[in-house]
Amino acid sequence: MERNNLSTSVFGLSYDQIDSLIEQHDTPLFIINREKLIDNYQAFRSFFPGVEIYYALKANPHPYIIQVLGEIGSSFDVASLQEIQLVLSYGISPQRLIFANTIKRKKGIRFAKENGITRMTYDNFDEIGKIARVYPEASVILRIKTPSVGSRINLSYKFGAEPQEALDLLLQARDAGLNPIGISFHVGSPCTNVENYIASLKLVVQIFEQAAIKGIHLTIVDIGGGFPLQVYQTQNNEVSVESMGKTLTPLLLEYFGRDCTFVAEPGRSLVGSAGLLISKVIGRAKRSGKNWYYLDDGYYGTFSAIPFDKSIFEFYTLKDDTEKYPCILAGPTCDSIDVIADGVMMPEMELDDLVFVPNIGAYSWASATTFNGFDKPKVILS
Ligand SMILES: Cc1ncc(COP(=O)(O)O)c(C=O)c1O
Known part of the structure:
Protein backbone atom coordinates (compact mmCIF):
# COMPACT_ATOMS: atom_id res chain seq x y z
CA MET A 1 0.00 0.00 0.00
CA GLU A 2 1.28 3.51 -0.77
CA ARG A 3 1.84 5.64 2.27
CA ASN A 4 1.41 9.37 2.57
CA ASN A 5 3.71 11.21 4.91
CA LEU A 6 1.02 12.62 7.17
CA SER A 7 0.52 9.80 9.62
CA THR A 8 1.82 6.39 10.51
CA SER A 9 -1.54 4.81 11.26
CA VAL A 10 -5.23 5.03 10.44
CA PHE A 11 -7.76 4.69 13.24
CA GLY A 12 -5.24 2.98 15.49
CA LEU A 13 -4.30 0.47 12.77
CA SER A 14 -0.79 0.50 11.34
CA TYR A 15 -0.44 0.41 7.57
CA ASP A 16 0.93 -3.10 7.88
CA GLN A 17 -2.16 -4.19 9.81
CA ILE A 18 -4.40 -2.63 7.17
CA ASP A 19 -2.43 -4.35 4.41
CA SER A 20 -2.79 -7.70 6.11
CA LEU A 21 -6.52 -7.23 6.82
CA ILE A 22 -7.11 -6.41 3.17
CA GLU A 23 -5.02 -9.34 2.04
CA GLN A 24 -7.06 -11.62 4.30
CA HIS A 25 -10.57 -10.23 3.73
CA ASP A 26 -10.38 -7.84 0.74
CA THR A 27 -12.40 -4.62 0.88
CA PRO A 28 -14.80 -3.11 1.81
CA LEU A 29 -13.93 -3.37 5.50
CA PHE A 30 -16.01 -1.92 8.29
CA ILE A 31 -13.74 -1.41 11.30
CA ILE A 32 -15.25 -1.07 14.75
CA ASN A 33 -12.78 0.46 17.16
CA ARG A 34 -13.23 -1.15 20.56
CA GLY A 272 -20.92 6.78 15.20
CA SER A 273 -17.28 7.67 15.73
CA ALA A 274 -16.33 4.05 16.49
CA GLY A 275 -16.89 3.02 12.86
CA LEU A 276 -14.47 3.41 9.94
CA LEU A 277 -15.07 2.19 6.41
CA ILE A 278 -12.17 1.20 4.17
CA SER A 279 -13.30 1.01 0.57
CA LYS A 280 -11.38 0.59 -2.68
CA VAL A 281 -11.54 2.25 -6.09
CA ILE A 282 -12.74 -0.49 -8.47
CA GLY A 283 -13.41 1.63 -11.53
CA ARG A 284 -12.73 5.02 -13.09
CA ALA A 285 -14.34 6.91 -15.94
CA LYS A 286 -14.54 10.40 -17.40
CA ARG A 287 -18.15 11.23 -18.19
CA SER A 288 -19.27 14.65 -19.51
CA GLY A 289 -15.93 16.11 -18.41
CA LYS A 290 -16.27 14.83 -14.84
CA ASN A 291 -14.06 12.33 -13.04
CA TRP A 292 -16.00 9.36 -11.72
CA TYR A 293 -14.55 6.93 -9.19
CA TYR A 294 -16.45 3.73 -8.48
CA LEU A 295 -15.97 2.27 -4.99
CA ASP A 296 -16.70 -1.26 -3.78
CA ASP A 297 -19.28 0.00 -1.27
CA GLY A 298 -22.17 2.30 -2.06
CA TYR A 299 -25.66 3.63 -1.55
CA TYR A 300 -27.13 0.16 -1.16
CA GLY A 301 -24.39 -0.79 1.31
CA THR A 302 -22.82 1.16 4.15
CA PHE A 303 -23.66 4.45 2.41
CA SER A 304 -27.34 3.61 2.87
CA ALA A 305 -26.77 6.10 5.70
CA ILE A 306 -27.08 8.80 3.04
CA PRO A 307 -30.73 8.19 2.05
CA PHE A 308 -31.93 6.77 5.39
CA ASP A 309 -30.02 8.91 7.88
CA LYS A 310 -29.30 11.92 5.63
CA SER A 311 -25.66 11.52 6.61
CA ILE A 312 -22.84 13.49 5.06
CA PHE A 313 -19.39 11.90 5.19
CA GLU A 314 -15.77 12.93 4.79
CA PHE A 315 -13.46 10.91 2.54
CA TYR A 316 -9.72 10.44 3.01
CA THR A 317 -7.06 8.72 0.95
CA LEU A 318 -3.39 7.97 1.37
CA LYS A 319 -2.68 10.70 -1.21
CA ASP A 320 -4.36 13.53 0.63
CA ASP A 321 -1.18 15.62 0.56
CA THR A 322 -1.45 15.89 -3.24
CA GLU A 323 -3.63 18.28 -5.25
CA LYS A 324 -7.38 17.66 -5.16
CA TYR A 325 -10.01 17.94 -7.90
CA PRO A 326 -13.79 17.80 -7.87
CA CYS A 327 -15.08 14.33 -8.63
CA ILE A 328 -18.03 11.99 -8.27
CA LEU A 329 -17.83 8.97 -5.98
CA ALA A 330 -20.22 6.17 -6.91
CA GLY A 331 -21.03 2.73 -5.59
CA PRO A 332 -20.67 -0.61 -7.36
CA THR A 333 -24.29 -1.44 -8.27
CA CYS A 334 -26.04 -1.04 -11.62
CA ASP A 335 -28.40 1.61 -10.28
CA SER A 336 -27.89 5.27 -11.16
CA ILE A 337 -29.06 6.32 -7.73
CA ASP A 338 -25.92 4.68 -6.36
CA VAL A 339 -23.91 7.91 -6.14
CA ILE A 340 -22.20 8.63 -2.83
CA ALA A 341 -20.90 12.16 -3.36
CA ASP A 342 -21.04 14.57 -6.29
CA GLY A 343 -18.51 17.39 -6.43
CA VAL A 344 -16.33 16.13 -3.60
CA MET A 345 -12.65 17.17 -3.69
CA MET A 346 -10.34 14.17 -4.02
CA PRO A 347 -6.79 13.62 -5.24
CA GLU A 348 -6.25 11.92 -8.58
CA MET A 349 -6.90 8.27 -7.75
CA GLU A 350 -6.05 5.02 -9.47
CA LEU A 351 -7.63 1.59 -9.45
CA ASP A 352 -7.16 -0.17 -6.09
CA ASP A 353 -6.53 3.07 -4.17
CA LEU A 354 -8.14 3.05 -0.75
CA VAL A 355 -10.77 5.50 0.45
CA PHE A 356 -11.23 5.89 4.23
CA VAL A 357 -14.51 7.09 5.69
CA PRO A 358 -14.53 7.87 9.43
CA ASN A 359 -17.57 8.49 11.65
CA ILE A 360 -19.67 5.95 9.78
CA GLY A 361 -20.55 3.64 12.68
CA ALA A 362 -24.25 4.53 13.07
CA TYR A 363 -27.25 3.84 10.79
CA SER A 364 -24.96 2.64 7.97
CA TRP A 365 -23.91 -1.00 8.26
CA ALA A 366 -27.27 -1.52 10.01
CA SER A 367 -29.26 -0.62 6.89
CA ALA A 368 -26.85 -2.00 4.27
CA THR A 369 -28.37 -4.44 1.78
CA THR A 370 -26.86 -6.99 -0.59
CA PHE A 371 -28.55 -5.51 -3.67
CA ASN A 372 -27.00 -6.77 -6.92
CA GLY A 373 -25.32 -9.48 -4.88
CA PHE A 374 -22.67 -7.27 -3.30
CA ASP A 375 -21.87 -8.45 0.22
CA LYS A 376 -22.08 -6.11 3.18
CA PRO A 377 -18.57 -5.09 4.23
CA LYS A 378 -16.67 -7.49 6.43
CA VAL A 379 -16.75 -6.22 10.01
CA ILE A 380 -13.49 -6.18 11.98
CA LEU A 381 -13.17 -5.33 15.66
CA SER A 382 -9.90 -3.48 16.12
C1 LIG B 1 -36.82 5.03 20.42
C2 LIG B 1 -35.45 5.43 20.03
N1 LIG B 1 -34.52 5.55 20.99
C3 LIG B 1 -33.25 5.87 20.70
C4 LIG B 1 -32.85 6.09 19.40
C5 LIG B 1 -31.42 6.42 19.12
O1 LIG B 1 -31.25 7.72 18.71
P1 LIG B 1 -29.81 8.33 18.45
O2 LIG B 1 -29.10 7.43 17.54
O3 LIG B 1 -30.08 9.66 17.89
O4 LIG B 1 -29.12 8.43 19.79
C6 LIG B 1 -33.80 6.04 18.37
C7 LIG B 1 -33.43 6.31 16.98
O5 LIG B 1 -34.17 6.19 16.04
C8 LIG B 1 -35.13 5.67 18.69
O6 LIG B 1 -36.06 5.57 17.74
Whole structure:
Protein backbone atom coordinates (compact mmCIF):
# COMPACT_ATOMS: atom_id res chain seq x y z
CA MET A 1 0.00 0.00 0.00
CA GLU A 2 1.28 3.51 -0.77
CA ARG A 3 1.84 5.64 2.27
CA ASN A 4 1.41 9.37 2.57
CA ASN A 5 3.71 11.21 4.91
CA LEU A 6 1.02 12.62 7.17
CA SER A 7 0.52 9.80 9.62
CA THR A 8 1.82 6.39 10.51
CA SER A 9 -1.54 4.81 11.26
CA VAL A 10 -5.23 5.03 10.44
CA PHE A 11 -7.76 4.69 13.24
CA GLY A 12 -5.24 2.98 15.49
CA LEU A 13 -4.30 0.47 12.77
CA SER A 14 -0.79 0.50 11.34
CA TYR A 15 -0.44 0.41 7.57
CA ASP A 16 0.93 -3.10 7.88
CA GLN A 17 -2.16 -4.19 9.81
CA ILE A 18 -4.40 -2.63 7.17
CA ASP A 19 -2.43 -4.35 4.41
CA SER A 20 -2.79 -7.70 6.11
CA LEU A 21 -6.52 -7.23 6.82
CA ILE A 22 -7.11 -6.41 3.17
CA GLU A 23 -5.02 -9.34 2.04
CA GLN A 24 -7.06 -11.62 4.30
CA HIS A 25 -10.57 -10.23 3.73
CA ASP A 26 -10.38 -7.84 0.74
CA THR A 27 -12.40 -4.62 0.88
CA PRO A 28 -14.80 -3.11 1.81
CA LEU A 29 -13.93 -3.37 5.50
CA PHE A 30 -16.01 -1.92 8.29
CA ILE A 31 -13.74 -1.41 11.30
CA ILE A 32 -15.25 -1.07 14.75
CA ASN A 33 -12.78 0.46 17.16
CA ARG A 34 -13.23 -1.15 20.56
CA GLU A 35 -11.39 1.57 22.46
CA LYS A 36 -13.45 4.34 20.88
CA LEU A 37 -16.69 2.49 21.64
CA ILE A 38 -15.70 2.08 25.27
CA ASP A 39 -14.51 5.72 25.48
CA ASN A 40 -17.82 6.96 24.07
CA TYR A 41 -19.78 4.87 26.57
CA GLN A 42 -17.65 5.95 29.53
CA ALA A 43 -17.78 9.58 28.41
CA PHE A 44 -21.58 9.43 28.22
CA ARG A 45 -21.67 7.96 31.73
CA SER A 46 -19.44 10.64 33.13
CA PHE A 47 -21.34 13.50 31.44
CA PHE A 48 -24.71 12.09 32.53
CA PRO A 49 -24.07 10.77 36.04
CA GLY A 50 -27.09 8.95 37.42
CA VAL A 51 -28.57 8.30 33.96
CA GLU A 52 -28.83 4.63 32.94
CA ILE A 53 -27.60 3.95 29.41
CA TYR A 54 -29.74 1.78 27.11
CA TYR A 55 -27.77 1.57 23.86
CA ALA A 56 -30.22 1.88 20.92
CA LEU A 57 -29.37 -1.29 19.03
CA LYS A 58 -30.88 -0.02 15.79
CA ALA A 59 -27.88 2.29 15.31
CA ASN A 60 -25.66 -0.74 14.79
CA PRO A 61 -26.68 -4.24 15.88
CA HIS A 62 -23.37 -5.95 15.12
CA PRO A 63 -22.61 -8.65 17.72
CA TYR A 64 -19.18 -7.09 18.50
CA ILE A 65 -20.97 -3.97 19.70
CA ILE A 66 -23.42 -5.95 21.83
CA GLN A 67 -20.51 -7.86 23.36
CA VAL A 68 -18.31 -4.84 24.07
CA LEU A 69 -21.10 -2.63 25.44
CA GLY A 70 -22.69 -5.56 27.29
CA GLU A 71 -19.41 -6.33 29.06
CA ILE A 72 -18.98 -2.79 30.32
CA GLY A 73 -22.50 -2.63 31.72
CA SER A 74 -24.70 -1.07 29.06
CA SER A 75 -28.37 -1.91 28.90
CA PHE A 76 -30.19 -2.02 25.53
CA ASP A 77 -33.09 -0.33 23.73
CA VAL A 78 -34.55 -2.96 21.40
CA ALA A 79 -37.23 -2.44 18.75
CA SER A 80 -38.29 -5.90 17.59
CA LEU A 81 -38.53 -9.58 18.46
CA GLN A 82 -35.37 -10.14 16.43
CA GLU A 83 -33.41 -7.46 18.30
CA ILE A 84 -34.56 -8.92 21.64
CA GLN A 85 -33.48 -12.38 20.50
CA LEU A 86 -30.10 -11.10 19.37
CA VAL A 87 -29.28 -9.27 22.61
CA LEU A 88 -30.48 -12.14 24.81
CA SER A 89 -28.33 -14.55 22.79
CA TYR A 90 -25.28 -12.69 24.11
CA GLY A 91 -26.25 -13.43 27.69
CA ILE A 92 -27.69 -10.00 28.49
CA SER A 93 -30.34 -10.18 31.21
CA PRO A 94 -33.91 -9.32 30.08
CA GLN A 95 -33.95 -6.81 32.95
CA ARG A 96 -31.45 -4.77 30.94
CA LEU A 97 -33.81 -4.36 27.97
CA ILE A 98 -36.53 -1.85 27.12
CA PHE A 99 -38.77 -2.74 24.19
CA ALA A 100 -38.75 0.83 22.86
CA ASN A 101 -41.02 0.64 19.84
CA THR A 102 -44.44 2.18 20.28
CA ILE A 103 -45.97 0.06 17.52
CA LYS A 104 -45.17 -3.58 18.24
CA ARG A 105 -46.20 -6.78 16.54
CA LYS A 106 -48.25 -9.10 18.75
CA LYS A 107 -45.66 -11.82 18.37
CA GLY A 108 -43.00 -9.37 19.56
CA ILE A 109 -45.02 -8.61 22.70
CA ARG A 110 -45.58 -12.33 23.27
CA PHE A 111 -41.86 -12.99 22.88
CA ALA A 112 -41.08 -10.21 25.37
CA LYS A 113 -43.48 -11.82 27.86
CA GLU A 114 -42.01 -15.30 27.39
CA ASN A 115 -38.49 -13.94 27.87
CA GLY A 116 -39.06 -11.65 30.85
CA ILE A 117 -38.74 -8.22 29.20
CA THR A 118 -41.09 -6.30 31.43
CA ARG A 119 -40.87 -2.74 30.09
CA MET A 120 -42.12 -1.42 26.76
CA THR A 121 -43.17 1.89 25.24
CA TYR A 122 -46.51 2.93 23.70
CA ASP A 123 -48.06 6.13 22.36
CA ASN A 124 -51.63 5.31 21.31
CA PHE A 125 -54.86 3.72 22.54
CA ASP A 126 -54.79 0.70 20.22
CA GLU A 127 -51.40 -0.32 21.49
CA ILE A 128 -52.76 -0.40 25.05
CA GLY A 129 -55.39 -2.94 24.02
CA LYS A 130 -52.83 -5.00 22.14
CA ILE A 131 -50.36 -5.11 25.04
CA ALA A 132 -53.09 -5.73 27.63
CA ARG A 133 -54.44 -8.73 25.71
CA VAL A 134 -51.05 -10.36 25.17
CA TYR A 135 -49.06 -9.25 28.23
CA PRO A 136 -51.34 -7.80 30.95
CA GLU A 137 -48.50 -7.73 33.52
CA ALA A 138 -46.34 -5.42 31.36
CA SER A 139 -44.99 -2.11 32.61
CA VAL A 140 -45.46 0.63 30.06
CA ILE A 141 -43.67 3.89 29.30
CA LEU A 142 -45.63 6.51 27.38
CA ARG A 143 -43.74 8.22 24.58
CA ILE A 144 -44.78 11.78 23.93
CA LYS A 145 -44.25 14.08 20.99
CA THR A 146 -41.68 16.77 21.72
CA PRO A 147 -39.84 19.50 19.77
CA SER A 148 -37.24 18.40 17.19
CA VAL A 149 -36.09 21.90 16.25
CA GLY A 150 -32.92 21.69 14.15
CA SER A 151 -32.62 17.89 14.29
CA ARG A 152 -31.74 16.18 11.02
CA ILE A 153 -34.28 13.38 11.53
CA ASN A 154 -37.54 14.31 13.25
CA LEU A 155 -38.48 11.44 15.55
CA SER A 156 -41.71 13.03 16.72
CA TYR A 157 -43.20 12.82 13.21
CA LYS A 158 -44.13 9.15 13.16
CA PHE A 159 -44.17 8.63 16.92
CA GLY A 160 -45.24 10.29 20.13
CA ALA A 161 -48.60 11.05 21.73
CA GLU A 162 -49.71 14.66 21.92
CA PRO A 163 -48.79 15.83 25.44
CA GLN A 164 -52.46 16.87 26.00
CA GLU A 165 -53.46 13.25 25.44
CA ALA A 166 -50.87 11.87 27.85
CA LEU A 167 -53.04 11.73 30.96
CA ASP A 168 -55.85 9.88 29.15
CA LEU A 169 -53.34 7.39 27.75
CA LEU A 170 -51.89 6.76 31.21
CA LEU A 171 -55.34 6.32 32.77
CA GLN A 172 -56.46 4.00 30.01
CA ALA A 173 -53.30 1.89 30.41
CA ARG A 174 -53.98 1.60 34.15
CA ASP A 175 -57.64 0.77 33.54
CA ALA A 176 -56.55 -1.97 31.14
CA GLY A 177 -54.52 -3.52 33.97
CA LEU A 178 -51.11 -2.42 32.74
CA ASN A 179 -48.55 -0.72 34.94
CA PRO A 180 -47.72 2.79 33.64
CA ILE A 181 -44.25 3.64 34.99
CA GLY A 182 -42.84 6.55 33.04
CA ILE A 183 -42.58 8.91 30.10
CA SER A 184 -40.17 8.88 27.17
CA PHE A 185 -39.45 11.15 24.24
CA HIS A 186 -36.98 11.54 21.38
CA VAL A 187 -35.89 15.01 20.30
CA GLY A 188 -34.68 13.93 16.86
CA SER A 189 -31.31 12.78 15.63
CA PRO A 190 -28.72 14.14 15.75
CA CYS A 191 -29.91 16.95 17.98
CA THR A 192 -27.69 20.00 18.38
CA ASN A 193 -30.28 22.06 20.20
CA VAL A 194 -30.35 21.38 23.93
CA GLU A 195 -33.52 23.47 24.19
CA ASN A 196 -35.41 20.49 22.67
CA TYR A 197 -34.52 18.38 25.71
CA ILE A 198 -35.30 21.19 28.15
CA ALA A 199 -38.73 21.82 26.59
CA SER A 200 -39.39 18.05 26.64
CA LEU A 201 -38.47 17.74 30.32
CA LYS A 202 -40.85 20.58 31.15
CA LEU A 203 -43.65 18.69 29.41
CA VAL A 204 -42.74 15.51 31.27
CA VAL A 205 -42.84 17.27 34.67
CA GLN A 206 -46.37 18.48 33.95
CA ILE A 207 -47.46 14.96 33.00
CA PHE A 208 -45.86 13.52 36.16
CA GLU A 209 -47.88 16.05 38.21
CA GLN A 210 -51.17 15.39 36.39
CA ALA A 211 -50.68 11.64 36.77
CA ALA A 212 -49.86 11.92 40.49
CA ILE A 213 -53.16 13.74 41.10
CA LYS A 214 -54.94 10.72 39.59
CA GLY A 215 -52.93 8.30 41.73
CA ILE A 216 -50.46 7.20 39.07
CA HIS A 217 -46.95 7.41 40.48
CA LEU A 218 -44.52 7.65 37.55
CA THR A 219 -40.85 6.95 38.25
CA ILE A 220 -39.05 6.68 34.90
CA VAL A 221 -37.90 9.61 32.79
CA ASP A 222 -36.52 8.32 29.48
CA ILE A 223 -34.76 11.13 27.62
CA GLY A 224 -34.26 9.01 24.49
CA GLY A 225 -31.36 9.47 22.09
CA GLY A 226 -30.35 12.23 19.70
CA PHE A 227 -27.00 13.09 21.30
CA PRO A 228 -24.42 14.16 18.72
CA LEU A 229 -21.41 12.03 17.83
CA GLN A 230 -19.01 14.95 17.75
CA VAL A 231 -18.65 18.53 18.86
CA TYR A 232 -20.83 20.82 16.72
CA GLN A 233 -20.19 24.50 16.35
CA THR A 234 -23.50 26.34 16.46
CA GLN A 235 -24.07 30.08 16.04
CA ASN A 236 -23.42 30.87 19.70
CA ASN A 237 -21.52 27.95 21.17
CA GLU A 238 -20.26 24.39 20.94
CA VAL A 239 -22.66 21.50 21.39
CA SER A 240 -21.54 18.04 22.45
CA VAL A 241 -22.59 15.18 24.71
CA GLU A 242 -20.52 16.92 27.40
CA SER A 243 -22.27 20.29 27.07
CA MET A 244 -25.67 18.58 26.99
CA GLY A 245 -24.86 16.54 30.08
CA LYS A 246 -23.78 19.66 31.95
CA THR A 247 -27.06 21.38 31.16
CA LEU A 248 -29.45 18.46 31.54
CA THR A 249 -28.19 16.46 34.52
CA PRO A 250 -28.89 19.21 37.09
CA LEU A 251 -32.31 19.80 35.50
CA LEU A 252 -33.27 16.13 35.87
CA LEU A 253 -32.59 16.29 39.59
CA GLU A 254 -34.24 19.69 40.00
CA TYR A 255 -37.42 18.63 38.17
CA PHE A 256 -37.79 15.02 39.32
CA GLY A 257 -35.67 14.49 42.44
CA ARG A 258 -33.55 11.51 43.35
CA ASP A 259 -36.37 8.97 43.53
CA CYS A 260 -36.77 8.79 39.76
CA THR A 261 -34.91 6.50 37.42
CA PHE A 262 -33.35 8.37 34.52
CA VAL A 263 -32.82 6.53 31.27
CA ALA A 264 -31.13 7.55 28.00
CA GLU A 265 -31.16 5.58 24.75
CA PRO A 266 -28.10 6.84 22.85
CA GLY A 267 -27.29 5.19 19.54
CA ARG A 268 -25.34 7.50 17.27
CA SER A 269 -23.22 9.08 20.01
CA LEU A 270 -21.91 5.68 21.14
CA VAL A 271 -21.16 3.99 17.81
CA GLY A 272 -20.92 6.78 15.20
CA SER A 273 -17.28 7.67 15.73
CA ALA A 274 -16.33 4.05 16.49
CA GLY A 275 -16.89 3.02 12.86
CA LEU A 276 -14.47 3.41 9.94
CA LEU A 277 -15.07 2.19 6.41
CA ILE A 278 -12.17 1.20 4.17
CA SER A 279 -13.30 1.01 0.57
CA LYS A 280 -11.38 0.59 -2.68
CA VAL A 281 -11.54 2.25 -6.09
CA ILE A 282 -12.74 -0.49 -8.47
CA GLY A 283 -13.41 1.63 -11.53
CA ARG A 284 -12.73 5.02 -13.09
CA ALA A 285 -14.34 6.91 -15.94
CA LYS A 286 -14.54 10.40 -17.40
CA ARG A 287 -18.15 11.23 -18.19
CA SER A 288 -19.27 14.65 -19.51
CA GLY A 289 -15.93 16.11 -18.41
CA LYS A 290 -16.27 14.83 -14.84
CA ASN A 291 -14.06 12.33 -13.04
CA TRP A 292 -16.00 9.36 -11.72
CA TYR A 293 -14.55 6.93 -9.19
CA TYR A 294 -16.45 3.73 -8.48
CA LEU A 295 -15.97 2.27 -4.99
CA ASP A 296 -16.70 -1.26 -3.78
CA ASP A 297 -19.28 0.00 -1.27
CA GLY A 298 -22.17 2.30 -2.06
CA TYR A 299 -25.66 3.63 -1.55
CA TYR A 300 -27.13 0.16 -1.16
CA GLY A 301 -24.39 -0.79 1.31
CA THR A 302 -22.82 1.16 4.15
CA PHE A 303 -23.66 4.45 2.41
CA SER A 304 -27.34 3.61 2.87
CA ALA A 305 -26.77 6.10 5.70
CA ILE A 306 -27.08 8.80 3.04
CA PRO A 307 -30.73 8.19 2.05
CA PHE A 308 -31.93 6.77 5.39
CA ASP A 309 -30.02 8.91 7.88
CA LYS A 310 -29.30 11.92 5.63
CA SER A 311 -25.66 11.52 6.61
CA ILE A 312 -22.84 13.49 5.06
CA PHE A 313 -19.39 11.90 5.19
CA GLU A 314 -15.77 12.93 4.79
CA PHE A 315 -13.46 10.91 2.54
CA TYR A 316 -9.72 10.44 3.01
CA THR A 317 -7.06 8.72 0.95
CA LEU A 318 -3.39 7.97 1.37
CA LYS A 319 -2.68 10.70 -1.21
CA ASP A 320 -4.36 13.53 0.63
CA ASP A 321 -1.18 15.62 0.56
CA THR A 322 -1.45 15.89 -3.24
CA GLU A 323 -3.63 18.28 -5.25
CA LYS A 324 -7.38 17.66 -5.16
CA TYR A 325 -10.01 17.94 -7.90
CA PRO A 326 -13.79 17.80 -7.87
CA CYS A 327 -15.08 14.33 -8.63
CA ILE A 328 -18.03 11.99 -8.27
CA LEU A 329 -17.83 8.97 -5.98
CA ALA A 330 -20.22 6.17 -6.91
CA GLY A 331 -21.03 2.73 -5.59
CA PRO A 332 -20.67 -0.61 -7.36
CA THR A 333 -24.29 -1.44 -8.27
CA CYS A 334 -26.04 -1.04 -11.62
CA ASP A 335 -28.40 1.61 -10.28
CA SER A 336 -27.89 5.27 -11.16
CA ILE A 337 -29.06 6.32 -7.73
CA ASP A 338 -25.92 4.68 -6.36
CA VAL A 339 -23.91 7.91 -6.14
CA ILE A 340 -22.20 8.63 -2.83
CA ALA A 341 -20.90 12.16 -3.36
CA ASP A 342 -21.04 14.57 -6.29
CA GLY A 343 -18.51 17.39 -6.43
CA VAL A 344 -16.33 16.13 -3.60
CA MET A 345 -12.65 17.17 -3.69
CA MET A 346 -10.34 14.17 -4.02
CA PRO A 347 -6.79 13.62 -5.24
CA GLU A 348 -6.25 11.92 -8.58
CA MET A 349 -6.90 8.27 -7.75
CA GLU A 350 -6.05 5.02 -9.47
CA LEU A 351 -7.63 1.59 -9.45
CA ASP A 352 -7.16 -0.17 -6.09
CA ASP A 353 -6.53 3.07 -4.17
CA LEU A 354 -8.14 3.05 -0.75
CA VAL A 355 -10.77 5.50 0.45
CA PHE A 356 -11.23 5.89 4.23
CA VAL A 357 -14.51 7.09 5.69
CA PRO A 358 -14.53 7.87 9.43
CA ASN A 359 -17.57 8.49 11.65
CA ILE A 360 -19.67 5.95 9.78
CA GLY A 361 -20.55 3.64 12.68
CA ALA A 362 -24.25 4.53 13.07
CA TYR A 363 -27.25 3.84 10.79
CA SER A 364 -24.96 2.64 7.97
CA TRP A 365 -23.91 -1.00 8.26
CA ALA A 366 -27.27 -1.52 10.01
CA SER A 367 -29.26 -0.62 6.89
CA ALA A 368 -26.85 -2.00 4.27
CA THR A 369 -28.37 -4.44 1.78
CA THR A 370 -26.86 -6.99 -0.59
CA PHE A 371 -28.55 -5.51 -3.67
CA ASN A 372 -27.00 -6.77 -6.92
CA GLY A 373 -25.32 -9.48 -4.88
CA PHE A 374 -22.67 -7.27 -3.30
CA ASP A 375 -21.87 -8.45 0.22
CA LYS A 376 -22.08 -6.11 3.18
CA PRO A 377 -18.57 -5.09 4.23
CA LYS A 378 -16.67 -7.49 6.43
CA VAL A 379 -16.75 -6.22 10.01
CA ILE A 380 -13.49 -6.18 11.98
CA LEU A 381 -13.17 -5.33 15.66
CA SER A 382 -9.90 -3.48 16.12
C1 LIG B 1 -36.82 5.03 20.42
C2 LIG B 1 -35.45 5.43 20.03
N1 LIG B 1 -34.52 5.55 20.99
C3 LIG B 1 -33.25 5.87 20.70
C4 LIG B 1 -32.85 6.09 19.40
C5 LIG B 1 -31.42 6.42 19.12
O1 LIG B 1 -31.25 7.72 18.71
P1 LIG B 1 -29.81 8.33 18.45
O2 LIG B 1 -29.10 7.43 17.54
O3 LIG B 1 -30.08 9.66 17.89
O4 LIG B 1 -29.12 8.43 19.79
C6 LIG B 1 -33.80 6.04 18.37
C7 LIG B 1 -33.43 6.31 16.98
O5 LIG B 1 -34.17 6.19 16.04
C8 LIG B 1 -35.13 5.67 18.69
O6 LIG B 1 -36.06 5.57 17.74
